[in-house]
Amino acid sequence: MDKLRLGVIGxxxxxxxxxxxxxxxxxxxxxxxxxxxxxxxxxxxxxHAKTEYNKDTFGSTNYKDLLNLDYVDAVLVATSWETxxxxxxxxxxxxxxxxxxxxxxxxxxxxxxxxxxxxxTKTPFMFMENCCYGKIETTVTNMVRxxxxxxxxHCSGAYGHDLREEIxxxxxxxxxxxxxxxxxxxxxxxxxxxxxxxxILGINQGNKMVKLVSMASGEFGLTDYxxxxxxxxxxxxxxxxFKQGDVVNTTIICENGExxxxxxxxxxxxxxxxxxxxxxxxxxxxxxxxAFFFDGENEWNGAEFNNQQxxxxxxxVPIWKNATEExxxxxxxxxxxxxxxxxxxxxxxxxxxxxxxYDAASWMVITCLSEKSIKEGVAxxxxxxxxxxxxxxxxxxxxxxx
Amino acid sequence: MDKLRLGVIGxxxxxxxxxxxxxxxxxxxxxxxxxxxxxxxxxxxxxHAKTEYNKDTFGSTNYKDLLNLDYVDAVLVATSWETxxxxxxxxxxxxxxxxxxxxxxxxxxxxxxxxxxxxxTKTPFMFMENCCYGKIETTVTNMVRxxxxxxxxHCSGAYGHDLREEIxxxxxxxxxxxxxxxxxxxxxxxxxxxxxxxxILGINQGNKMVKLVSMASGEFGLTDYxxxxxxxxxxxxxxxxFKQGDVVNTTIICENGExxxxxxxxxxxxxxxxxxxxxxxxxxxxxxxxAFFFDGENEWNGAEFNNQQxxxxxxxVPIWKNATEExxxxxxxxxxxxxxxxxxxxxxxxxxxxxxxYDAASWMVITCLSEKSIKEGVAxxxxxxxxxxxxxxxxxxxxxxx
Numbered sequence: 055m056d057k058l059r060l061g062v063i064g065x066x067x068x069x070x071x072x073x074x075x076x077x078x079x080x081x082x083x084x085x086x087x088x089x090x091x092x093x094x095x096x097x098x099x100x101x102h103a104k105t106e107y108n109k110d111t112f113g114s115t116n117y118k119d120l121l122n123l124d125y126v127d128a129v130l131v132a133t134s135w136e137t138x139x140x141x142x143x144x145x146x147x148x149x150x151x152x153x154x155x156x157x158x159x160x161x162x163x164x165x166x167x168x169x170x171x172x173x174x175t176k177t178p179f180m181f182m183e184n185c186c187y188g189k190i191e192t193t194v195t196n197m198v199r200x201x202x203x204x205x206x207x208h209c210s211g212a213y214g215h216d217l218r219e220e221i222x223x224x225x226x227x228x229x230x231x232x233x234x235x236x237x238x239x240x241x242x243x244x245x246x247x248x249x250x251x252x253x254i255l256g257i258n259q260g261n262k263m264v265k266l267v268s269m270a271s272g273e274f275g276l277t278d279y280x281x282x283x284x285x286x287x288x289x290x291x292x293x294x295x296f297k298q299g300d301v302v303n304t305t306i307i308c309e310n311g312e313x314x315x316x317x318x319x320x321x322x323x324x325x326x327x328x329x330x331x332x333x334x335x336x337x338x339x340x341x342x343x344x345a346f347f348f349d350g351e352n353e354w355n356g357a358e359f360n361n362q363q364x365x366x367x368x369x370x371v372p373i374w375k376n377a378t379e380e381x382x383x384x385x386x387x388x389x390x391x392x393x394x395x396x397x398x399x400x401x402x403x404x405x406x407x408x409x410x411x412y413d414a415a416s417w418m419v420i421t422c423l424s425e426k427s428i429k430e431g432v433a434x435x436x437x438x439x440x441x442x443x444x445x446x447x448x449x450x451x452x453x454x455x456x
Numbered sequence: 457m458d459k460l461r462l463g464v465i466g467x468x469x470x471x472x473x474x475x476x477x478x479x480x481x482x483x484x485x486x487x488x489x490x491x492x493x494x495x496x497x498x499x500x501x502x503x504h505a506k507t508e509y510n511k512d513t514f515g516s517t518n519y520k521d522l523l524n525l526d527y528v529d530a531v532l533v534a535t536s537w538e539t540x541x542x543x544x545x546x547x548x549x550x551x552x553x554x555x556x557x558x559x560x561x562x563x564x565x566x567x568x569x570x571x572x573x574x575x576x577t578k579t580p581f582m583f584m585e586n587c588c589y590g591k592i593e594t595t596v597t598n599m600v601r602x603x604x605x606x607x608x609x610h611c612s613g614a615y616g617h618d619l620r621e622e623i624x625x626x627x628x629x630x631x632x633x634x635x636x637x638x639x640x641x642x643x644x645x646x647x648x649x650x651x652x653x654x655x656i657l658g659i660n661q662g663n664k665m666v667k668l669v670s671m672a673s674g675e676f677g678l679t680d681y682x683x684x685x686x687x688x689x690x691x692x693x694x695x696x697x698f699k700q701g702d703v704v705n706t707t708i709i710c711e712n713g714e715x716x717x718x719x720x721x722x723x724x725x726x727x728x729x730x731x732x733x734x735x736x737x738x739x740x741x742x743x744x745x746x747a748f749f750f751d752g753e754n755e756w757n758g759a760e761f762n763n764q765q766x767x768x769x770x771x772x773v774p775i776w777k778n779a780t781e782e783x784x785x786x787x788x789x790x791x792x793x794x795x796x797x798x799x800x801x802x803x804x805x806x807x808x809x810x811x812x813x814y815d816a817a818s819w820m821v822i823t824c825l826s827e828k829s830i831k832e833g834v835a836x837x838x839x840x841x842x843x844x845x846x847x848x849x850x851x852x853x854x855x856x857x858x
Contacts, residue, residue, distance in 0.1 A: 204680065205676050205680070207673050207674070207676050207677065207702045207703060207724060208673050208702065208703035208705075208721070208724075265671075265833065267669045267671060267707075267835070269667075269669060269707040269708075269709050269715055269835075270709075270715065271609050271610050271709075271713060271714055271715035272609070272712075272713025272714070273713075274607050274609050274713065274737050275609065275737050278606065278607070278737040299715075300609045300610065300735075301609060301610035301715055301735065303610075303707040303715055303717050305669075305671040305705040305707065306671075307671050307672075307673070310674075311673060311674025311675075311676065312673055312674070313671055313672065313673035313701075313703055313705055315705050315717070315719070317717070319610070319735070322609060322610075322735050322736065322737060322740065323737075323738065323739055323740065323749065323750065323751035323752075324735065324740050324749060325740075325745070325747060325749055325754070325756075325761065327745070333703065333721070333724050333726065334724065335676050335677050335680040335724060335725075336725065337725055338724070338725065338726050338727075340744065342742065342744040342745040343727070343729070343744040343745070345727060347725065347726060347727055348725065349725035350725075352727070354727075357759045359727065431667065431835045432834065432835065433669070433671075433833045433834065433835075
């Protein structure tokens with residue numbers, strides 16, 4: 055293979071934008087097929103391929119039709135949260151190299167089935183956590199690997215994103231978030247902040263998460279938002295109500311003694327931030343405070359510690375250093391671009407995927423475990439999806455990609 | 457009374473500096489007696505009073521001698537954490553108006569005894585949480601009261617203070633933190649961040665904290681620090697070791713649906729911050745991010761949202777507005793000054809204390825409950841020290857003090 059022939063399953067906002075990005079700037083991937091449960095979304099992408107690239111592509115509302123195509127080497131699964139895992143399992147069984155978009159799991163069993171299917175089929179699988187390719191995240195991870203923060207002791211992060219409009223218009227926009235916020239209460243989107251933290255802490259690679267506890271605030275933000283937007287939001291949503299607490303606080307303890315704090319914060323007004331924070335015995339990085347701070351003397355200029363830019367200049371990882379202005383512009387600011395470049399490289403050259411099925415399972419399981427913890431008011435054990443292999447697995451991350 | 461005659465019990469770092477501050481700038485208070493278990497500390501303060509103010513004061517190593525003095529109206533209890541409550545109970549019984557310094561409780565029972573003693577004696581009592589008088593905290597509280605953040609949903613804060621030197625030199629400097637870090641593992645100092653948050657949320661005044669869960673990281677920071685400082689820190693501390701985790705993460709749920717996240721972070725290198733964060737249905741304040749951020753349009757200038765200074769100008773509370781440069785210089789940046797002004801005013805004019813015995817008990821109990829939660833891996837119920845009176849008690853805070 056010199057080009058990976060990709061089918062995209064799931065053409066909501068994420069699937070559509072990723073498909074367009076890949077067609078526009080990932081030379082190693084040839085997008086050949088589209089699927090979504092809604093025919094109009096399929097038509098939109100098939101037309102896009104024809105109009106923009108004069109290219110004929112396959113379209114279907116049944117993903118199994120796509121999995122049956124011989125000329126599809128790989129699939130991107132960007133469906134609703136509920137079906138990421140089951141569609142990916144079918145894709146692995148069909149021998150399609152699988153890129154699974156992020157989300158949280160609905161139960162532990164589906165994740166075990168995903169892991170078992172991967173182990174039985176050996177079909178290459180990558181978990182598409184784009185934040186593991188972020189500029190801040192990769193730079194700080196690089197500094198961690200060089201020992202600049204000493205032994206890492208505590209990391210925290212958030213999915214801090216005001217999604218009130220997206221959620222409450224879900225009935226009109228066919229967005230799965232709405233039904234999830236109506237029916238569930240948990241850390242429903244942990245991986246954007248947990249992924250980079252887990253890589254830093256060597257989760258599944260010498261370390262594991264052992265126990266979790268979550269507590270949720272009440273729900274106030276969405277109800278308030280619906281009430282205040284009678285002209286644009288369906289008012290009957292107030293009758294159904296929302297079960298999801300506005301802020302979910304989760305703490306995780308790892309086998310090697312580190313703690314992780316996560317915050318889901320998506321239904322109150324706020325600035326976007328992943329609130330990335332890494333603390334060790336020799337220093338700390340804090341995104342909100344713009345602080346690279348080290349044991350000993352530190353310089354505060356009233357706005358930031360120690361001139362952030364200096365560290366970004368010195369510790370920027372190769373993928374970021376080597377990217378052209380054009381790469382970054384096409385690749386939605388970089389993260390998606392690097393992520394799909396890595397996926398294509400591993401798929402085409404038969405290299406191990408940088409974010410694998412164990413990462414997917416251990417990061418996504420936080421969602422269903424947090425639901426249980428909140429519901430029952432207890433701490434919950436986190437399963438080891440590597441079945442002990444984490445003890446000897448080598449560290450991998452994006453810091454050495456080129 | 458036109459002046460409150462005060463005895464200071466406990467002359468470590470905090471007690472000494474407060475005594476000197478009061479003598480220097482709180483005109484309503486006359487410091488007349490000193491006590492500490494160490495004679496040299498007593499001598500130091502008696503000499504200071506004589507040298508600086510040509511004033512004869514009483515000194516003793518037994519606090520009961522001080523409680524027996526007819527001419528002492530009030531006491532400040534600034535002893536080691538272990539004895540704050542028991543000394544204060546004796547002071548209340550002796551009819552001395554009591555100002556109790558902050559710390560965490562060792563068990564729930566001592567707090568019930570404190571509450572019961574207060575209710576039986578009616579001796580005025582104030583809990584000296586100076587951060588309730590902080591500039592940021594009072595300004596944000598004022599904005600909360602004016603509804604600018606809507607319904608408050610989530611608050612968080614930290615005691616983020618690198619105390620490695622203070623702790624590990626505790627054997628030489630007779631500091632109680634050392635033995636606490638050797639023997640306990642919990643949220644040992646919650647009130648600096650929890651106090652202002654509890655006032656915002658109306659805890660004991662229409663609301664209560666109902667459940668808590670804590671998780672601690674392992675201990676790495678102090679061991680590392682001792683090893684790296686062989687010339688200045690007693691190396692045999694490594695044999696005893698430290699039980700206190702470097703970072704303790706605590707989440708609390710309140711009856712009215714709010715969540716609170718606290719972080720104790722005192723044995724790793726870091727900048728000082730209480731990481732004050734208040735989120736509601738209409739906006740958010742975040743100290744680290746310098747963000748006053750509201751529903752709708754917000755302006756980011758690359759360093760902060762919406763020009764912080766504007767809000768400090770507009771919502772600064774009277775005590776801060778009315779303070780002279782001189783007040784702030786003398787009063788250690790303001791917080792202590794306002795706090796002792798309020799204490800003296802309430803004591804002399806028989807007004808209810810702004811931070812009372814129920815605040816003390818409900819904030820300090822977090823420490824022993826967090827120890828239990830960490831040890832047993834469970835969520836823990838938080839007792840209501842008002843025995844139901846919280847339902848009808850009126851909101852009080854520092855925003856209306858003048």
